[in-house]
Amino acid sequence: MIDPYEIQARLFDASSGLAEKIGRDIGSYTVALLSVTGSGEEEVLRFCGSGSLVSVGNSAYILTAAHVWEMFESAVGEGLTLDKEDVNHRFFMPVKSIMVFGPKDIPSWGPWGPDMRLLRIPPEYADKLRKVKKFYALTAEIPELPNVNSLEVWLLIGSPTEQSTRTPKHASLTMNAIFATIRSNYTHDGLDYVDLNMDATFPGIPKRFFGVSGGGFWNVLIYGSEDGELRWILTLVGMACWQPETTLVRCLGAKSIRTLISDVL
Numbered sequence: 001m002i003d004p005y006e007i008q009a010r011l012f013d014a015s016s017g018l019a020e021k022i023g024r025d026i027g028s029y030t031v032a033l034l035s036v037t038g039s040g041e042e043e044v045l046r047f048c049g050s051g052s053l054v055s056v057g058n059s060a061y062i063l064t065a066a067h068v069w070e071m072f073e074s075a076v077g078e079g080l081t082l083d084k085e086d087v088n089h090r091f092f093m094p095v096k097s098i099m100v101f102g103p104k105d106i107p108s109w110g111p112w113g114p115d116m117r118l119l120r121i122p123p124e125y126a127d128k129l130r131k132v133k134k135f136y137a138l139t140a141e142i143p144e145l146p147n148v149n150s151l152e153v154w155l156l157i158g159s160p161t162e163q164s165t166r167t168p169k170h171a172s173l174t175m176n177a178i179f180a181t182i183r184s185n186y187t188h189d190g191l192d193y194v195d196l197n198m199d200a201t202f203p204g205i206p207k208r209f210f211g212v213s214g215g216g217f218w219n220v221l222i223y224g225s226e227d228g229e230l231r232w233i234l235t236l237v238g239m240a241c242w243q244p245e246t247t248l249v250r251c252l253g254a255k256s257i258r259t260l261i262s263d264v265l
Helices: 004-011 018-027 066-072 123-129 254-258
Strands: 030-037 044-056 059-064 077-080 091-094 099-101 117-120 150-158 165-167 170-172 176-188 191-198 216-224 230-245 248-253
Touching: 004 018, 004 150, 004 216, 018 150, 018 176, 018 216, 018 230, 030 059, 030 066, 030 150, 044 066, 044 117, 044 150, 044 230, 059 123, 059 230, 066 117, 091 123, 150 191, 176 248, 191 254, 230 254, 248 254
Parallel strands: none
Antiparallel strands: 030 044, 030 077, 044 059, 059 117, 077 091, 099 117, 150 176, 150 216, 165 170, 176 191, 191 248, 216 230, 230 248
16 A cells, blocks of 8 residues: 555656656547648648547547637638647548537636537547547546545646647647646536636746646546556546636536536437
8 A cells, every 4th residue: 555645755756757647648538629721732720729538428529618619610620639749730520520519508608608518529530539549438427436545636638828839730739737726616507617726836837728728627546556556547527618817727517517418318
């Protein structure tokens, strides 16, 4: 059994590689979204935001913010990032092939939204994605965590705009998993929300979180297994939707994102 204090020491010791491994694991469920307009020499890429790859039943989806999807209104294609080596981002899907689910009437994408969408990925594209990415099984019930001696941490992941390099023809994006603390929990019109404090003082952390919209908010339970190795359990518990302050990000909570399941079944 490994004491939680020892786990915490390893987590924040860069030489252990633990935080990087967890970040890469979460990153395997995460994509940055780019709109594609025009074609050939007239093709233009635009970075729109972030999203999580999820599955509901046998179908594959991208969970993202409604205001991110609005940027695809005039696009012909949607581009997804695959991993950090895939700097050309050539995985594209025709926008017309994507079915969209979510709240029909959104007065604004400000404090309360509800600013969320599920984008159904056509099966032929989902099959290709599954070879290089993971899909988180989004179930109506929030999974119960095991009762083990563990360390619980929270991570928000997405692609911050200030850490990307973009031209009309090329995009090089950084996926960043950022430790967060919960400031407040809210309930509004039957949906749950979580306000996160983001510590921007650590090296490599952005000062603003534009581009993280639509990114996943994850609970990570880290524990010592019987073989003496550290393991972790990932639970998707929200999605970034609004940033009212420099170091505060509001997320739709675990119950809110699961209300979308009834739309697709």
